[in-house]
Amino acid sequence: LEKIILASKSPRRCELLQNIGLEFEIIPDDSPEIFRENLSPEELCMAIAKDKGDNVYRDNNLNEELVISADTIVVIDGTVLGKPKDRKDAVRMIKLLSGREHSVFTALYIRKGEITSLTSTETKVRFKELTEEEILWYVSTGECDDKAGAYGIQNLGSLLIEGINGDYFNVVGLPICTLGNILKSKFNFVFNTKTEV
Amino acid sequence: LEKIILASKSPRRCELLQNIGLEFEIIPDDSPEIFRENLSPEELCMAIAKDKGDNVYRDNNLNEELVISADTIVVIDGTVLGKPKDRKDAVRMIKLLSGREHSVFTALYIRKGEITSLTSTETKVRFKELTEEEILWYVSTGECDDKAGAYGIQNLGSLLIEGINGDYFNVVGLPICTLGNILKSKFNFVFNTKTEV
Numbered sequence: 001l002e003k004i005i006l007a008s009k010s011p012r013r014c015e016l017l018q019n020i021g022l023e024f025e026i027i028p029d030d031s032p033e034i035f036r037e038n039l040s041p042e043e044l045c046m047a048i049a050k051d052k053g054d055n056v057y058r059d060n061n062l063n064e065e066l067v068i069s070a071d072t073i074v075v076i077d078g079t080v081l082g083k084p085k086d087r088k089d090a091v092r093m094i095k096l097l098s099g100r101e102h103s104v105f106t107a108l109y110i111r112k113g114e115i116t117s118l119t120s121t122e123t124k125v126r127f128k129e130l131t132e133e134e135i136l137w138y139v140s141t142g143e144c145d146d147k148a149g150a151y152g153i154q155n156l157g158s159l160l161i162e163g164i165n166g167d168y169f170n171v172v173g174l175p176i177c178t179l180g181n182i183l184k185s186k187f188n189f190v191f192n193t194k195t196e197v
Numbered sequence: 198l199e200k201i202i203l204a205s206k207s208p209r210r211c212e213l214l215q216n217i218g219l220e221f222e223i224i225p226d227d228s229p230e231i232f233r234e235n236l237s238p239e240e241l242c243m244a245i246a247k248d249k250g251d252n253v254y255r256d257n258n259l260n261e262e263l264v265i266s267a268d269t270i271v272v273i274d275g276t277v278l279g280k281p282k283d284r285k286d287a288v289r290m291i292k293l294l295s296g297r298e299h300s301v302f303t304a305l306y307i308r309k310g311e312i313t314s315l316t317s318t319e320t321k322v323r324f325k326e327l328t329e330e331e332i333l334w335y336v337s338t339g340e341c342d343d344k345a346g347a348y349g350i351q352n353l354g355s356l357l358i359e360g361i362n363g364d365y366f367n368v369v370g371l372p373i374c375t376l377g378n379i380l381k382s383k384f385n386f387v388f389n390t391k392t393e394v
Contacts, residue, residue, distance in 0.1 A: 019352045123360070128374060137388065155216045158366050159377040159388070163320070168365040169355050177325060180356040191334065191356070 002189060007056040007069035012154070013173040017068075020176060021191065029055040029069070041080045042105050042120050045073045049107035050118055057111060066112040066187060072173050074149030076102040081149040090139045093150035094160075099129035102149070104171045110182055117182050121175035123166030125153070130160060199386060204253040204266035209351070210370040214265075217373060218388065226252040226266070238277045239302050239317050242270045246304035247315055254308060263309040263384060269370050271346030273299040278346040287336045290347040291357075296326035299346070301368045307379055314379050318372035320363030322350070327357060 004024035006017060017024055029052040036047060053069035056062070074081040076096055084090035101124050110117045130138075138160060144150035151157045153164075153171050169176040183189035203214060206225035214221055226249040233244060250266035253259070271278040273293055281287035298321050307314045327335075335357060341347035348354045350361075350368045366373040380386035 016355075020356055021353065128378070153365075156218065156388075158213075158373040159217055160374070161364070162374050163363045164365060165362045166360045167358070168350075168361060176355040177357070177359050181325070191353075 003065045005056065005062070005065050005067045007052050007067050008173075010173055013070060016169055016172060016174045016176060020180070024068075027056050027060060029053075029059075031055045031059075041073055041075045041078070042107075042122075044080075045071045045105050046107040046109075046118055046120050049109040050116075053109040053111050064113055066110065066189070068174075068179070069109045070106055070174055072104060072106045072148060072171075074102060074104055076100070083146060083148055084144060084150045087139050087144075090144040090150040091135055094130065094135045094138060094144070097127045097149065097151070098135065099127060101126045104149075106170045106173060106175055108175060108179060108182070110179075110187065112187055115186065117186050119175075119178060119182065121167060121170045121178050123164055123168070123170045125164050125171060126162045127160055128162045134160075200262045202253065202259070202262050202264045204249050204264050205370075207370055210267060213366055213369060213371045213373060217377070221265075224253050224257060226250075226256075228252045228256075238270055238272045238275070239304075239319075241277075242268045242302050243304040243306075243315055243317050246306040247313075250306040250308050261310055263307065263386075265376070266306045267303055267371055269301065269303045269345060269368075271299060271301055273297070280343060280345055281341055281347045284336050284341075287341040287347040288332055291327065291332045291335060291341070294324045294346065294348070295332065296324060298323045301346075303367045303370060303372055305372060305376060305379070307376075307384065309384055312384065314383050316372075316375060316379065318364060318367045318375050320361055320365070320367045322361050322368060323359045324357055325359045331357075 004022060006024050006026050007029050009028035034051060036044060049069050049071040053067045056067055081093050084093055104123045104125055105120050107120045141156055143152055143156050153161060167175045167177055201219060201221035203221050203223050204226050231248060233241060246266050246268040250264045253264055278290050281290055301320045301322055302317055304317045335353060338353055340349055340353050350358060364372045364374055
């Protein structure tokens, strides 16, 4: 049986993998991020995902384990929106997203020994036009606090988002359909979820 | 304080309303569906949603409560895919959806006394091209059993779906952004979720 390691401490990524019946262990990467110049947002996101996986491989002397790592970014007007510094910064970010479409990229890195796969998946997200009052309400709930772009799509954020184009789970943190395709085609992985008959 | 009633026994709809912080009571409608002719799939879906809400209103002698009801259908080539009769029927449905885009409509009915709102929201869903083996695997997990179109988007179904265009939550069972807009504009509803500071 394949030993799978999720190199991420995101509870949302953990839940997504549980939803598709995977059994795995969590080993997050605690190395500081490497500073890189002259990379596009998407390239930087891919480099970070790869670093996380490779660091966990190296730091834990892994050999034949299958490691999954990822990095998700919110991009509008070519600029990356990271986690808000404070509530005021969160208001600024939500104002920027209001009434417009932006991109969410998730870079996915999978490694088993010397076999590796690195991809990036884009999902477009359309925010409804928000009033000042709605923005302040959303930020005051605190849901913005620890999230890239100052929103989460799953809970109260679902009230702000008119629609998306692409893989929903990619916005949550992992492009599940792509992940399944790569596991199968490149890592000969068989999904044998327990069937309940 | 507004008393809200969800006229649906779908655990997924219940979870969606909990996610946006609503407090509500569940009173499902147990009346048999009325047979109707000469309606399009979308019109039929809207009529069913309205019936559910109105039946719960009538059967429970409601007066000033806010009732939310909904009906979700899967449509491909102008035909509605209901719940599969058996596993063989589920295989037929998934084959029909494989490699193509179909529509999911959720009709949403909200009523408070004589104020009513009835809308329909469409989301396009794209299935990846599935092999015979993948279809049989998915059906064998049983996830198809009690679901319109023989799939659920949330769990193992996420492996089959390349992407969507529109509101993700509409596919799960309620168009949350639209619901929020209607509650606010037509029913003067205020979202005052408990804030955790």
